[in-house]
Amino acid sequence: MAPRANWKGFLRLSLVTCPVALYPATSDTEKVSFNQINKKTGHRIKYAKVDADTGEEVASEDIVKGYKVDTDTYIEVSKEELEDIALESTHTIEIDEFVPKTDIDSRYLIRPYYLVPDGKVGHDAFAVIRETIRSMNKVAIGRVVLTNREHIVALEPLGQGLMGTLLRYPYEVRSEKEYFDDIQNVKVTKDMLDLARHIVEKKSSDFEPDKFEDHYETALIDLINQKRAGIRPAAKATPKTGGNVINLMDALKRSLASERQALAAPKAVKGKKPKKRIEGQREMLLPISGKRAAKEEAKAETKAAPAKKPARSSARARKAG
Numbered sequence: 001m002a003p004r005a006n007w008k009g010f011l012r013l014s015l016v017t018c019p020v021a022l023y024p025a026t027s028d029t030e031k032v033s034f035n036q037i038n039k040k041t042g043h044r045i046k047y048a049k050v051d052a053d054t055g056e057e058v059a060s061e062d063i064v065k066g067y068k069v070d071t072d073t074y075i076e077v078s079k080e081e082l083e084d085i086a087l088e089s090t091h092t093i094e095i096d097e098f099v100p101k102t103d104i105d106s107r108y109l110i111r112p113y114y115l116v117p118d119g120k121v122g123h124d125a126f127a128v129i130r131e132t133i134r135s136m137n138k139v140a141i142g143r144v145v146l147t148n149r150e151h152i153v154a155l156e157p158l159g160q161g162l163m164g165t166l167l168r169y170p171y172e173v174r175s176e177k178e179y180f181d182d183i184q185n186v187k188v189t190k191d192m193l194d195l196a197r198h199i200v201e202k203k204s205s206d207f208e209p210d211k212f213e214d215h216y217e218t219a220l221i222d223l224i225n226q227k228r229a230g231i232r233p234a235a236k237a238t239p240k241t242g243g244n245v246i247n248l249m250d251a252l253k254r255s256l257a258s259e260r261q262a263l264a265a266p267k268a269v270k271g272k273k274p275k276k277r278i279e280g281q282r283e284m285l286l287p288i289s290g291k292r293a294a295k296e297e298a299k300a301e302t303k304a305a306p307a308k309k310p311a312r313s314s315a316r317a318r319k320a321g
Contacts, residue, residue, distance in 0.1 A: 003027075007146055008118055009091030011162075013129045018122030020093070022144070022164065025112040032220045086148035093153065093164075095129075098138040104154060108167045115155065115162040130157050195252040202259040 005021040036045040048057050065082070066074030093115075117126045133140050133156060140155040144164075152167040226233050 005118075006113065007144065009093065009144075011093045011095070011115065011126065011129060011142075013095045013132065013140075016125050016128055017092075018125035018129070019118040020115050020122075020126065021118040023114045023116065025114050025163065031217060032224070087145050087150055090145065093142045093144045093155075095140045095142045095155070097141050098133070098136055099141055100137075101139045101156065104139065104167070105173075107173050110166040110168055113153075113164045113166070114158075115164045130160075130162055133157055133162075192249060192252060195249070195256055198256050199252070199259055202256070 003023055005023055007022040009020065009022075010017050011020045037043060038045060049060075049063060050057050064079070065077045067077065068074055117123045129140075142153050142155060144151055144153050146166075152169070153164045154167055155162050155164050157163075223233055
């Protein structure tokens with residue numbers, strides 16, 4: 001099932017307007033998550049809101065927000081007061097200006113969204129705005145109200161749609177000077193720089209996100225499956241240390257030699273292609289699906305309840321096997 005739109009409204013460039021929908025471009029729901037449980041009973045832990053001084057539980061209707069101004073002094077702000085100053089969404093992303101993409105400091109980037117036409121109308125206007133941004137080779141800067149706050153959004157073409165990236169305000173970005181002032185001004189020799197460049201050249205490649213694997217997530221799933229199967233996890237081996245680096249030049253030379261040796265290693269035999277690995281899939285005795293997949297499997301089991309069929313292995317385990 002497609003995700004729900006976070007926001008719906010209009011995209012406007014001067015007098016050109018079209019209805020659009022904003023969708024999150026990233027998700028953390030597929031990651032393994034944990035609940036806290038009582039070790040003695042196996043029951044989930046529930047949190048109660050209690051008064052810090054009396055220790056008594058406080059009802060939700062008696063809880064208000066407070067801004068701390070001193071050790072024990074807070075300025076209370078009611079829900080109604082917050083609602084009074086909340087910005088009403090104009091339901092319009094107004095494009096204010098166009099800037100070179102290189103002008104946007106990466107520290108200002110928060111999170112990406114996908115912007116698509118909403119409904120069957122307005123596709124022509126959407127295409128005009130999209131192609132105008134593309135032809136100018138710039139990024140459109142606009143404003144959008146989400147959760148009662150106004151956000152700056154940078155729009156750029158991505159295939160047939162637009163990618164909108166929320167940007168931070170200047171007061172949210174810390175200056176690097178307070179962190180970098182104590183870094184020593186070291187002179188790097190030409191020989192060291194040449195060796196380092198050779199290492200970089202050996203390691204240079206195209207950016208391919210599909211090659212990356214979340215090793216911690218893999219280890220989590222393996223650990224949980226071993227415990228589900230009653231297998232005692234193996235003790236972690238002591239990591240090998242590379243020893244102390246005494247001479248930087250010597251370390252650079254050894255690094256370069258190691259890279260050359262890796263490139264000279266024999267390649268895999270042609271003709272036998274490895275099975276395609278689908279992200280998140282592993283060969284496991286008791287496979288764990290993501291949250292979304294788990295819900296879909298539960299629905300499928302409910303529909304198939306009247307007719308009993310032989311159990312079949314998980315698609316995830318079958319593909320990965």
